[in-house]
Amino acid sequence: xxxxxxxxxxxxxxxxxxxxxxxxxxxxxxxxxxxxxxxxxxxxxxxxxxxxxxxxxxxxxxxxxxxxxxxxxxxxxxxxxxxxxxxxxxxxxxxxxxxxxxxxxxxxxxxxxxxxxxxxxxxxxxxxxxxxxxxxxxxxxxxxxxxxxxxxxxxxxxxxxxxxxxxxxxxxxxxxxxxxxxxxxxxxxxxxxxxxxxxxxxxxxxxxxxxxxxxxxxxxxxxxxxxxxxxxxxxxxxxxxxxxxxxxxxxxxxxxxxxxxxxxxxxxxxxxxxxxxxxxxxxxxxxxxxxxxxxxxxxxxxxxxxxxxxxxxxxxxxxxxxxxxxxxxxxxxxxxxxxxxxxxxxxxxxxxxxxxxxxxxxxxxxxxxxxxxxxxxxxxxxxxxxxxxxxxxxxxxxxxxxxxxxxxxxxxxxxxxxxxxxxxxxxxxxxxxxxxxxxxxxxxxxxxxxxxxxxxxxxxxxxxxxxxxxxxxxxxxxxxxxxxxxxxxxxxxxxxxxxxxxxxxxxxxxxxxxxxxxxxxxxxxxxxxxxxxxxxxxxxxxxxxxxxxxxxxxxxxxxxxxxxxxxxxxxxxxxxxxxxxxxxxxxxxxxxxxxxxxxxxxxxxxxxxxxxxxxxxxxxxxxxxxxxxxxxxxxxxxxxxxxxxxxxxxxxxxxxxxxxxxxxxxxxxxxxxxxxxxxxxxxxxxxxxxxxxxxxxxxxxxxxxxxxxxxxxxxxxxxxxxx
Numbered sequence: 001x002x003x004x005x006x007x008x009x010x011x012x013x014x015x016x017x018x019x020x021x022x023x024x025x026x027x028x029x030x031x032x033x034x035x036x037x038x039x040x041x042x043x044x045x046x047x048x049x050x051x052x053x054x055x056x057x058x059x060x061x062x063x064x065x066x067x068x069x070x071x072x073x074x075x076x077x078x079x080x081x082x083x084x085x086x087x088x089x090x091x092x093x094x095x096x097x098x099x100x101x102x103x104x105x106x107x108x109x110x111x112x113x114x115x116x117x118x119x120x121x122x123x124x125x126x127x128x129x130x131x132x133x134x135x136x137x138x139x140x141x142x143x144x145x146x147x148x149x150x151x152x153x154x155x156x157x158x159x160x161x162x163x164x165x166x167x168x169x170x171x172x173x174x175x176x177x178x179x180x181x182x183x184x185x186x187x188x189x190x191x192x193x194x195x196x197x198x199x200x201x202x203x204x205x206x207x208x209x210x211x212x213x214x215x216x217x218x219x220x221x222x223x224x225x226x227x228x229x230x231x232x233x234x235x236x237x238x239x240x241x242x243x244x245x246x247x248x249x250x251x252x253x254x255x256x257x258x259x260x261x262x263x264x265x266x267x268x269x270x271x272x273x274x275x276x277x278x279x280x281x282x283x284x285x286x287x288x289x290x291x292x293x294x295x296x297x298x299x300x301x302x303x304x305x306x307x308x309x310x311x312x313x314x315x316x317x318x319x320x321x322x323x324x325x326x327x328x329x330x331x332x333x334x335x336x337x338x339x340x341x342x343x344x345x346x347x348x349x350x351x352x353x354x355x356x357x358x359x360x361x362x363x364x365x366x367x368x369x370x371x372x373x374x375x376x377x378x379x380x381x382x383x384x385x386x387x388x389x390x391x392x393x394x395x396x397x398x399x400x401x402x403x404x405x406x407x408x409x410x411x412x413x414x415x416x417x418x419x420x421x422x423x424x425x426x427x428x429x430x431x432x433x434x435x436x437x438x439x440x441x442x443x444x445x446x447x448x449x450x451x452x453x454x455x456x457x458x459x460x461x462x463x464x465x466x467x468x469x470x471x472x473x474x475x476x477x478x479x480x481x482x483x484x485x486x487x488x489x490x491x492x493x494x495x496x497x498x499x500x501x502x503x504x505x506x507x508x509x510x511x512x513x514x515x516x517x518x519x520x521x522x523x524x525x526x527x528x529x530x531x532x533x534x535x536x537x538x539x540x541x542x543x544x545x546x547x548x549x550x551x552x553x554x555x556x557x558x559x560x561x562x563x564x565x566x567x568x569x570x571x572x573x574x575x576x577x578x579x580x581x582x583x584x585x586x587x588x589x590x591x592x593x594x595x596x597x598x599x600x601x602x603x604x605x606x607x608x609x610x611x612x613x614x615x616x617x618x619x620x621x622x623x624x625x626x627x628x629x630x631x632x633x634x635x636x637x638x639x640x641x642x643x644x645x646x647x648x649x650x651x652x653x654x655x656x657x658x659x660x661x662x663x664x665x666x667x668x669x670x671x672x673x674x675x676x677x678x679x680x681x682x683x684x685x686x687x688x689x690x691x692x693x694x695x696x697x698x699x700x701x702x703x704x705x706x707x708x709x710x711x712x713x714x715x716x717x718x719x720x721x722x723x
Contacts, residue, residue, distance in 0.1 A: 006125040007080055009059050011041045020050040022063035029087070029095040030062050036103055040121045061086045064095055074139060078102060079131035093155075100156045101134060102126075110157070111414045112386050113150035137361070140336060140371025141396035145389035146379050146538075157393035162373060167224035171279070172231045173202050176216045177209060191241035194705045200237045204263035205245035214270050221274065229298065232267055233279040234260065238706055240283055254289035261288045261297070268294035279338070286324055287331035298334040300373065301325070308340075309352065309433045309440030311359035317439065329368050336371035337364055341392065344544040346445045347382035348492040348534075350462075352429035352453060353440060354388060358403035361395040372396060380541050383489045384426075386414060386482075416479045421469035422486070425462055432458050446496040447602050454493055456506055462490055485537055491530045492542070498523065499559060499603050500586070502595035509563055509595065517563040517594055527556045559598050567624050568592045568617065568720035576614035576691070583607030583714070590716070591615065596630050597716030599672045601639060605632055610710030613694045617718070623685045626678065626721040629692070632714040633673045635704055639712045640666060644695040647679060649687030658683050658690075668703045674716075680723075692718070 009017065017037075019030045027047065034045045050061065065088050070076065076089035076098040087102065089095035100110075106124045109117040142162045147153040154161055168175055179199030182189050189209050191201035202209050217230060234240070240256040249259040260278065268276045274296060280287070281302040293299075303324075307317040328335050339360075343351040364372065374392050377385055390410050394401050407426075411419040433440060436452035446454050466487050473479035501507030509517040531549035534542070542552055573588035585606045586593065597604035627647065632639050644662050648655040659681045684690060697711040 005128050007059070007083060007085060007128055009124050009126075011043050011122045013043055017041070017043065017059065018046045018048050019060045019062065020048050022050050022061070022065075024049075025064045025092060026062040026095060028092060029099050032096060033060070033062070033099045033103070036108060036118060039118045040106075040108070059084055062095060062099075063088050064091060066090055069133065075133065075135040076101075077131060077133055080126055080128055082128050085126050096155055097158050098134070100158070109409075109413055110153060111390060111410060113147040113153040115414065117413050136397045137365045137399040138370060138372050138396055140373075141393075142371075142373045143376070143389060143393055143396065144374065144378055145376040145392070146381055146385055147389055149379055157390075158397045159393055165227060166229045166231055166277070167220050167227035168231045170231055170233065171236045172233050173235050174199075176213045176232065177202055182212075191239055192243040192246075193239045193241065194702075194707070196702060196705075198239050200235050200239040201241060203241045203243055203246060204259035205241075205243070205249060210263065210266050213267060217267065217271065217274075221271070229275045229277045230271075231277045231279075232264060233277070233300075234281065234284060238282045253291045255283070255286065257284040257286060258288045258291060260284050261291055261293060264297055265291075265294050268297050272296060275334075277336070280328070281338075287328050293332055295333075297332065298336060298371075299328065299332050300336045300338050301328055301369075302338040304340060304442070306340075307439045308356065308442060309438065311356045311363070313359060313363050325367050325369075333368075335369055336373065337369045339364075339372055339374045340442050341374055341388065342376050342382055343442055343444065345443045346492070346496070347377050347380055347542055347544075348489050348539070349446050349449075349496070350383055350429050350454065350489050350493065351440070352426075352433040354384065354391065354407075354426065355430045357391055357395055358399070358401075361399045365399050381485070381537060381539050384486070387411070387426075415469070415473070415482055416476065417472040418469035418479060418483050421465050421472060422483070425465040425469070425486070428458075428461060428465065429453060445602055446493040447500045450497055450500065454497070459490065459493065466490060481537070484533065488530060488533055488537075488539070491526065495523075495527055495530070495556070496603070499598070502586075502593050502604070503563075504593075507595075508560070516565050519560045524556065524560060527553055555598065562596050562598070564594050564596060564717065564719055566592075566594065566628075566719040566721055567622060568619075568718060569594050571622070571720075572618040573718070574616040574618070576616050577608065577611055579606045579613070580609040580712070583609075583712075585716075588615075591718045592617075593717075595717065597632065597674065597714075599632070599634070599674065601632055601634055601637060601714055604716050605714040606716070607639070607712050607714040608694075608696065609712045610696065612696050613692070613713055613715065615692045615694075615715075615718070617690045617692070617720075618688070619684070619690050619720075620688055621685055622720065624720045624722045625682050625684055626680050626723045627684065627690075627692075628676050628678050628717075628719040628721070629694075630716045630719075631675045631677060632716070633669070633675055634714075635669060635701075636672075637712075638700065638704060638706075638709050639714050640697050640701075641675060641677075642694045642713055643697050645677065645679065646693040646695070647681070647684075648691040648693065649683065650689035650691065651687060655691055658687075666697065666701050668701065684720075 019034055021027050021030045030047045034047055038044050061084055070090045076094045078098055079086050087098040089098050107119040140160055142160045148159060162169055183199045187197040189203060189206055191198050191203060246259045249262050250256055264276060264278055275298050276296055277298045277300055279300050279302055303321050306321060307315050312318045343349055376388060387410055394406055411422055415422050432453035438452040469483045473483060497506060498508035503509040503517055508520060508523055510520050512518050531553045534549035540548060569592050571592055573591050575588055583606060585604055590604060631641055633641055641663050646660040647658045649658050659679055661679055694713060696713050700709060700711055
């Protein structure tokens, strides 16, 4: 709609539609603008130098200028007089940002790296006598999603790129002082943790360590002189030095973060013009107390344990986080934040947190967060990847966007006629999650959500909406493929939950005519099709752990073969020692349902944390002479084999020892395994009740010793046989 107060640019000849540049530095941005307008209008635009232009009736002017109002790092101006439009920026990059901003006002969109919408236009308008001053909500804006790897997508959405901006990125201690190079000959360079030197961290008060790290950073700077940031940060673990000197510093400055910032201050003083970035992460999550930080230290605050299903400002779970953020504000003027925005344990599982993005980013801006690193699926297309990255990129530049209108605009452009159904699906996911009041965790999954927003009833609702969306675009193979990707999320949930349900309703198994368990007809073919579709869509990993679709199918086949039929399947089982609250599985019934757990501790396994499981089986003199117990060995998650198993029978009001087995010493192993331990006795059948007493490890082995961690035992199936 044109108004008298608008500048009007019509589809005229090149001599009449011209873009002027004030200098050659503005030419690349002008070429960029021309390339899009030429695709939109049937007549081409002409680029002219303002000082030598033939046509005096110029409409769009591009210039690079150091106006006092412009911040050279971030801002640009789009303004107009009564006849012309002016794009003014302090450098080439920001002038491109101005071009993309102008194009968006005229309906152009870059939904993904491969999907750019270019409208067919006969006329565009711009308000007369206006000035728009554009400055981002955050000074640094990095997004780790698939299309952020594309330079054009980053440029359009005004994103920074950490792989270019950090010469050393993230967890860096092992890069700055490699343990494989120094630990053997110089163990005192490294952390004294729980009584032993550990190469996962360094001694912060060791002067030689300071000198070596300074020397390493000097080399890094020489190799990467133009990098804005250099990371000096702990490794991805909770290990820190407890030598007498470090302990004294920590006591003085508020905890393990004290010695870290004491150490960083020494580094930062040596490089006063270099931005030293460190992670506030795990044991260094809170700021140091009574310690002034050097002005070139930047803190990247990493809140892992937040409820992602509710806006931070409204969430009672987030109260302590809000306080810590306030404390950081009082400690540093260079506070960045690492935002975790997806479910890392299940890339394809629906994760309804999109509705929180806008409120959270406004909250971050209000609380003086200066920059954001937004972690998503990296280069893997996960659930709603395209919408997530689009909205997050928009919010990083301007937290005041109308998030609902922006969402609808994207859905219409990316899903076409399926947009109304996809919108309903998106809303319903959020509504069901919010109604459940459940904690949405980045390391959870479909099994944990089976009674909340991924219940069987909810899954039926989602399935209906995705079916409707599919029908709406069934004549368009591109749009159909996009909806099919959303369908994969529901398929994945179904498969994961079917493993958990086993032989029950919604499970993967059924009983045949002989009473034996077999895989339900057609489900394995569905899993195979799922893996093929994943591969076709570039989904090469299903989780942060690196599980590929092909490996997922292989594991499915192993699980399908690993059911068992044994004599104890209908027995009553009682917990005499109750398992950990978050690892109760299907309850005691799950220990004798004939379905063995595989390698995911979230599915079927029942766990005891720092306690000794005591389990009672009501056998009523059942004729059996063999017991097999399935254990999980997942040392990364502090799950170990037991130390000893003792089996008792109940007789004359007392428990009598029948047999016991010592399992042997633990050995370090990073491979997740299941182990079936067998025990035999002809006396099992003499008792009405059998009790299993399983001795947990007394302490964590040295290679997995961590503060506030205890060994865990996980059991799935207890099998009874007569051999």
